[in-house]
Every structure is written in C-alpha cells, then in structure tokens.
Amino acid sequence: MAQPVIEAVGLTKLYGKRRGVEEVTFAVDEGQAFGFLGPNGAGKTTTIRVLLGFLRATRGEARVLGQHAFDEAPAIHTRVAYLGSDPGFLGELTSAEQLDYLARLRGLPRGAWRPLAERLELDPTVRIRRLSRGNRQKIGVIAAFMGHEPVLILDEPTSGLDPLMQREFLALAAEARAEGRTMFLSSHNLVEVERACDRVAIIRDGRIVDVSTVGQLLGVHWRSVNLVLSAPAAPAAFDLPNVEVAAMTGREVHLMVRGDVNPLLDRIASLTVQDIAITTPDVEDLFLRYYRDEAPVTATEEVPA
C-alpha cells in the first residue's frame, strides 16, 4: 500500500500542563481532500503547526510526504503550500510586493499570482494595511494556490471571505483535487468541508472523535427540518425512524432527522405545508449532538500500516 501523504500517529502536543492535542491519529492518501473539522480551540491549528514543523510533538509522530514533520521541515516545505488562519501580511507592502516575496521564496516566477488575483478580483497595487479582512484573506488564498506544490495545507481558508469568494475558493479546491493534489483543510464550517473534501476527521477537546467519509458524516449526523403547516399536526405524525420532534408550537414544527431524509419527505407530502427549511447543522450543532449522544472518543478508522 502506498505511503500516506500526511500521517499522524498518536500525535500529542502539550503546552506545559495545557492540552494541545492528544493521541491524534489519521492518514491522508495522495490526491485526497481531507477535512479537519472542529470548533475553535479544539486543536486544529496545533495539529497543523505540528504538521508544518512549527511545533514539536510531545509524543507520537507526524509525517508529511514520508518525511518527519519537524526534523525535515524545510525539505517538506518545498512541496507544501500553506495558508494560515490569520496570516500576518506586511501592511506596508502592496499585495503585489507581498505575493512576489512569497513567490520568490517558493521558487516561483515573479507575477505567478497575477491570474489568480484577476480571478479573485484583488487589486494588487493597494497597500495591505488599506485592505479589508476579506481582501487580506484573498492574498492568502492566492498565495496558497499560485504554486503547484503537491500538498496544500489550509487552516480556516475562507474565514473573512464573502460568499462569492467562498464559492471561488471551493472552485479552486476542486481544481486542485482534479490535478491530483492532496489537500488538508481545517475548518469549523461543515458545509465548506462537505463541498471541498472527501474525507473528514472531527476533533473535539484535542482528540479525534471520528474519521469518516463526508457521505458517512452527513448520513450519520443530523439535519434540522423546520416546517410551517397549514393546520396543527399531532406529534405522532412524525413518528418515524431517525426523526426526532425537537419542538412543536401550533403549526410550527422543528424536527431533527438523522441519515436518509426520504421517509420524512414522503410523510411531509401527505401534509399541507406552507413553508419548509432543511438545514445542515453547523459544526456547533454537530458537536452538541456529539456531546448529547455521548459519542465514544475513538477513531473509527485505522491508519494504514
């Protein structure tokens, strides 16, 4: 079996007595887009900083492209593009100067960023200190995607981007996947991970609680269905497997559905519905479910030998 491109085995990082991450184990194969999902403070950035060799693991091991993440960091970095969650670009530079500097350090030609700047509608002549947070984040996205490194490590890449630019980011991620590049994407946005990734790990309080495919994740987890009926219905009307009546006030019904939604849609079809909204839970809802369900804190996937 081919060696994983990114691999963490029993990875533990402690900051003195404070917990960073504990016993984190996962593997990302070549060409995969791997989502790393968790709320703020769960340990996503710590894991990424260990993968990039910015932090040394207290226990366990992290390897990227078969090389030790800390000891062989400069060699790894020649084949990795990284976008941090809050990159501190230099305010006194223009976007063009900042991107040229990063291009130079990565061995890319001057102006390698131009096509992406046009695509993301970034004015490269403006000094960074005058840019909004969203525009500064665009610089990060451009910097991450302007090269052709086989591995992309992205930490909260869309934070601060408007919906249009988030869509553009997802398009860039899809193109990277089509090129066979491996992507590690940390996020607290379930929809983003769902759209950009094919496998996902969920981290909570520094520990991986689940590693699965995105399909499995959405199948296993809950969706919220809000109905406005033309007449009140009895709770028994929604007595279906994997459906839970969360609230019922007159004609308004709030349901939680796990897995396949078709049985519920069939049942709804027999009712007169004035309005319906089905939403994917955000990561906080997902974690509330995890806490409520008291999900066992174990990885569900073995790391390939």
Add this chain to the structure above:
Amino acid sequence: MTALRLELRRDRSLLLWLGVALGGYAALMGFMYPIMLENDALFAAYMDTFPKEFLAAFGMTGLLSDPGVFFTTYIGSWLWPIIAAAAGLLIGTRAVAADLDRGFLDLPLATRISRTRYLATSITGQVVVMAVLATVAVLGLWASGRLVGAEFDLARFGLAGVLAFAFGCAIAGSATLLSVLTLSRSMASGIVGGVLILMYAIFVLSGVAGDWQWLGPLSAWNHFPTTKLIDQGVFPLGDLALFTVIAAGTWLGALWAFRRRDLAA
C-alpha cells in the same frame, strides 16, 4: 523581492527616523563646537562647580572642548546608547517574537527557507542598521565639526564609530536571543532594557561612590571609553572584543536555539 531586501525595506523607516534624529543632533552639536572652544574658560569654571567624581561618572573627565570629552558627553554616553537600544530592541525582537505574534513568521518559514537562513537574514539586517546608525552618529559630528573648523581626527572618530557599532550589536544580539527564548517582544525588550538601565546606574554609582567602584566593570558604559580613544588615541581592543563576543555569541545562540524552538502562535 529577496528575503534580505524585504528585511532592509522593513528597517527603512526605523533607519530614517533614528538616522535623522541622530545625524541631526550630531551635526548640530558639531556646529556648536566652536562655541565650546571660544567659551572654554567659562565652561571650565562652570564645570568646576561640580564634584570631579560626579562629572567623571558621566564621562566628562576633561574640558568640554576636548574632542573626546565632547563626543562622549553629547553622543557616546548619552544619545548613542539610547538610539542603539531603541534600534537593537525593535529589530532584535522583531524577527521572531513580534513576527510570530503578528502571524508573519509562518509565511517565510512555511517555504523552503530554513529557520537558520531566515534568522541569519534578520541578523544581517541588524548589522546593517547598526553600521549605518553608528556611521551617521560619528560622521554627523565629525563632518559638521570640520565644516566649522574643528580639528577632529577622522581615524579616531572612525574607531569610536567601530566601538559604538559593536556596542549596538551587543544590544541587538541580546534582544534577538531573548526574543527566541521567550517568544515575547515585551519580555525580551523589558529584560534587555532593564539590564541597560541597571548598567547605567552602576556606571554612575561606581563613578560617584568609591565603595561601589568594584561594580564598574559590570557596566557596558565602562567598556565604551570613547574619551580616551579620541583624546589619547588609546584603542580599547579588549572592550571591542568583549562587545564583539557578546554580539556574536548571542546571535549564534539565537540561531542555535531557533533551530528547534517550538513556535506556538
């Protein structure tokens, strides 16, 4: 843009403001030198009203019209240490502690640039900044003094500049090392700044109070004898070596410590 060019560009405004302040002040003092000469007797009488030990504690061991005393009084023991400390602390703590805090450090370190090369580039920038500032300080005074007829010895002033440069590098090196060890700009600056203030207090105390003279060698100011250098031509090779060893040692220590330092954002 190469890493060194960016480093120097980031130093540009600091160099400009400190350079203008330092060069302007030095030039102004140089232009005032003839006034000192003309009123030498008056100044000497005025100085005699102070205890000799007290004046010596501030580097005024002869007449203000002596070029060495003049340089030490207005530049060597006063403005230069302030400027060198400001520059050394600002750029010495920037490369690691401040850039980590603002999220910039990740950008170059996530590329093929090794940690050693990154910090070495910053250290090169520090050397350039100190060299430029020391040159401005010495040349400002020397050139303006020459313009108004002062007989300042360029070689001796140049050597004073070399000593000032080494003094500044020792501050910058210490700030860099502490920046790597603490990853905190405020802590690193506070420690180095505190030690400098303590050294100045020791310098004054050991000069004024005979009982405390033994503390003198612990102060950097006692290893910065520009008066003797300029007026008597005695070059303090040992003091230069001391500052050089501190600068080189702290920079090398910073490079060594940075190689395996956890960079927790």
